Amino acid sequence: ASLLHLATASGNIDAVRALLTTGHPWNAVDANGWSAGEEARKGGFEEIYKFLVAEGARVEFLLSALGDDSASAAAPAPASAHPSNVGYLSRRLTYSEGKLLDSDNNAVMMGWEAPLMVLHARAIAPTPGLDVLNVGFGLGLIDEELQKLKPKTHTIIEAHPDVYAKMVADGWDKKDGVRIVFGRWQDVIYDIGVFDGIFFDTFGEYYDDLKAFHECVPNILRETGTYSYFNGLAGTNPFFHDVACTIAEADLSELGLTTRFEDIEMDTLGDDVWKGIKRAYWSLPLYRLPTCTFE
Ligand SMILES: C[S@@+](CC[C@H](N)C(=O)[O-])C[C@H]1O[C@@H](n2cnc3c(N)ncnc32)[C@H](O)[C@@H]1O
Numbered sequence: 001a002s003l004l005h006l007a008t009a010s011g012n013i014d015a016v017r018a019l020l021t022t023g024h025p026w027n028a029v030d031a032n033g034w035s036a037g038e039e040a041r042k043g044g045f046e047e048i049y050k051f052l053v054a055e056g057a058r059v060e061f062l063l064s065a066l067g068d069d070s071a072s073a074a075a076p077a078p079a080s081a082h083p084s085n086v087g088y089l090s091r092r093l094t095y096s097e098g099k100l101l102d103s104d105n106n107a108v109m110m111g112w113e114a115p116l117m118v119l120h121a122r123a124i125a126p127t128p129g130l131d132v133l134n135v136g137f138g139l140g141l142i143d144e145e146l147q148k149l150k151p152k153t154h155t156i157i158e159a160h161p162d163v164y165a166k167m168v169a170d171g172w173d174k175k176d177g178v179r180i181v182f183g184r185w186q187d188v189i190y191d192i193g194v195f196d197g198i199f200f201d202t203f204g205e206y207y208d209d210l211k212a213f214h215e216c217v218p219n220i221l222r223e224t225g226t227y228s229y230f231n232g233l234a235g236t237n238p239f240f241h242d243v244a245c246t247i248a249e250a251d252l253s254e255l256g257l258t259t260r261f262e263d264i265e266m267d268t269l270g271d272d273v274w275k276g277i278k279r280a281y282w283s284l285p286l287y288r289l290p291t292c293t294f295e
Pocket of ligand 1: 109137138158
C-alpha cells in the first residue's frame with residue numbers, strides 16, 4: 001500500500017492533503033487494485049473521500065490542459081484490452097442471445113443495460129413530437145424505447161457495417177420518421193440538423209472522444225433540449241468513476257451545459273452475465289444517469 005493508503009486508512013486528512021500537495025499520485029492502487037478512495041469509503045471517511053475525488057479531478061484536468069493524459073486512470077488511453085474505434089469498426093460482429101459481441105468477445109452491448117436505456121430514452125424524449133438523435137445503435141434498445149415515446153423525427157447514427165446491415169434487416173430504414181445515418185459521428189455530426197433530445201453511446205471510444213462529442217452538443221441541441229450519455233466511465237471502480245463523473249460535469253459546464261446525475265440502484269451482475277465476455281465493464285452498485293441542459 002502507498003503512503004496515501006496508510007494516511008487515508010487512519011483517517012488523517014492533514015496527512016492526505018500534505019501527500020497530495022507534494023505530488024503523491026492520487027490514483028495509486030495496491031496489489032489488489034484497491035485505491036485510496038476505496039480505503040476512505042471503507043473507513044467511513046467521507047470528507048477524505050470527497051477531497052480525493054476533487055483532487056483527482058483537479059490533477060486530471062490540469063494534465064489534460066497540458067495535453068498529457070499518460071497518467072490518467074479515470075480515462076485510460078486505448079490499450080490492447082480496449083479495441084480502438086477504427087480497429088473495432090473493421091472487425092466482424094455477432095448478435096447472440098441479447099448481446100452484441102466483437103470477434104475478440106468484447107461485449108459491445110448487453111441486454112442487462114435495457115432498463116437504463118428506458119430511463120435514458122425518457123430523459124431525452126419527455127414528451128411526444130420531438131426531434132431526437134441517438135448515436136450508436138448496438139442492440140437498438142434505446143431506439144425501441146424512443147419509438148414508443150412517439151418522436152416527430154428519430155435520427156440514428158451508426159458506423160459499423162454489421163450493425164447497419166442488422167438495422168436494415170430489421171426494417172429500421174422503413175419506420176416512419178426514422179432516418180439512419182451510416183457513418184462515424186465524427187464525420188456526419190454537423191450535417192444532420194438540430195435536436196430536442198440527444199443520446200450518445202458508442203464503443204471503442206474513450207473520454208477524449210466523449211469530450212469531443214460534448215463539444216459538438218451546444219451546436220446541435222436546441223436551447224430547451226436535453227442531452228444524455230451512457231455513463232460507463234471507469235465502470236468497475238467507484239472512486240475512479242466518481243472522479244470521471246466530476247471531470248465530465250466540469251467539461252460540460254464549460255460548454256454551458258448543466259449536468260444532473262440521477263442515482264439508479266443496480267442489481268449485482270453475477271458471473272453468469274459475464275460468462276464468455278472478455279472484460280466485465282460494469283460492477284458498480286449505482287448508475288449515475290446524466291441529463292444535461294442549458295439551464
Ligand atoms: C454500446 S452500443 C450502443 C447501444 C445502444 N445504446 C442500445 O441501446 O442498444 C455502441 C454502438 O455504437 C456504434 N459505434 C461505435 N463507434 C461509433 C462511431 N464512431 N460513430 C457512430 N457509431 C459508432 C457501434 O457500432 C455500436 O453499434
